Amino acid sequence: MTSALREDTISAISTPLGEGAIAVIRVSGKHALDCIRPIFKSSQPVDKKVSHRAVHGWIVDGSETIDEVVLTYFPGPHSYTGEDVVEISCHGGYYVPRRILELVCKMGARPALPGEFTQRAFLNGKMDLIQAEAVADLIRSKTEAGRKSAILQLQGELSKKISRLRAQLIEISSLLELELDFSEEDIVFASREELIRKLDGILEEIQKLISGFELGRIYREGIRIVLIGKPNVGKSSLMNCLLEKERVLVTEIPGTTRDTVEDVLDISGVMAILTDTAGIRNTEDPIEKESVKRAQQALDRADLVLFVLDTSSALSKEDIDLIEMVKEKQKKVIFIFNKMDLPAQWEVSSLNLLENATIFRISALKKEGISELLNALRREVHFGAFQKDEVLLTNVRHKNALESAMMKITQARDTLKGGLSQEFVAVDLRGAMDDLAEITGEIVTEEILEHIFSHFCIGK
Secondary structure (H helix, E strand, C coil): CCHHHHHCCEEEECCCCEEEEEEEEEEECCCHHHHHHHHEECCCCCCHHHECCEEEEEEEECCEEEEEEEEEEECCCCCCCCCCEEEEEEEEECHHHHHHHHHHHHCCCEECCCCHHHHHHHHCCCCCHHHHHHHHHHHHCCCHHHHHHHHHHHCCHHHHHHHHHHHHHHHHHHHHHHHHHCHHHCCCCCCHHHHHHHHHHHHHHHHHHHHCHHHHHHHHHCEEEEEECCCCCCHHHHHHHHHCCCCCCCCCCCCCCCCCEEEEEEECCEEEEEEECCCCCCCCCHHHHHHHHHHHHHHHHCCEEEEEEECCCCCCHHHHHHHHHHHHCCCEEEEEEECCCCCCCCCHHHCHHHCCCEEEECECCCCECHHHHHHHHHHHHCCCCCCCCCCCCCCHHHHHHHHHHHHHHHHHHHHHHCCCCHHHHHHHHHHHHHHHHHHHCCCCCHHHHHHHHCCCCCCC
8 A cells, every 4th residue: 555545534334235223434544533524513522532432413414414423533543543533323224324425535535445444454553464364354254163263363363473483583593693793703602403493393383383274264264065976866955954944956856956056054153165066977968067067176175075875776886986086086075875764775885985984874855864964064174173262374375474484494494404504594594584474464565465455345
């Protein structure tokens, strides 16, 4: 963001448009009060004496009264953005908030860009970049796990870990820099064994953070559970059972599902994205071919596969080929033997491919075995669940930066072990410190900031 943009006053509607009790128009910048005074009429003057207090009044356009409102003034730096902020709480709806926003902009403000309020909070030192990104994660969270993960980052728990790791690297780098300054005197400020031990400890901490990324991603984005199987094995019936609603059309005609169908299931606070797919089989029908292609694409994206088999009909080569294909994907698979209310035509022991497989027997029609399956899904989505106050890595940007830092620290450690000049070690450590600084935003480019905040909603 250019300095000119940072110095002007911005405004936006910070609540979703639509019918509702109230809407909030937010104004931020050094001229926030100046933009409000001409259009706000109240028995109480609006100035710094009314900071952090709600003031009742009316928004007017000349002699025309627009709405009855409550105004709250937060003088900088004691505000969300660190600048003077005014928030107008007006009646909700489509027209009134827009009309008030137009008046504020007419008085000298400009419409805010997506995420610009939070971006100003970051630039003004109210939060670091990790916390700023956590704001967006918190807004988008759909489950308790997502909320908890975002709150921990918003509270600065991940920032503390990153800062602590960077401080340790700075300490090691400082010792090496001192040795370089006194190289002619041949003074050693720390033994190589001690430095290697410290670097190993840092690498272990970074690896622990990276290892938690997959679970963090699931808590943030949800776990993708895909139902796979031949036509007419009961995939759609199973999905309806899990969702406890008739989400997918079910008939006795094979191939009823001609496309992927998605819905969301809350599994003990974790969002599960359930995907029902068309039955996978060889076909010459061009529409069904496309359906099978989409089913295979959904399989490639899956975190967990529910492979549905019909034990009431004879096991076919098509079944075996499909099982082999799914196993080659090396996905976590739970095999579902459906239609247990009918006589079984084959058993697990007849197929070596299912040795050591996780298997559940259900009847989607009669809703038998569904609760046991849901319990298994709860265990799956909470694998390695974090303890209270344990922060997880959820952002790909953070993961990439940590992997880059880890590579450079490993190079520095190997250089020390090889007895090479500490100049090479210092270069690698400085690079690793820069990687960590990029995560918190201590070192950041305009391009990175624009990319991050452009994904925010307007008004936040």
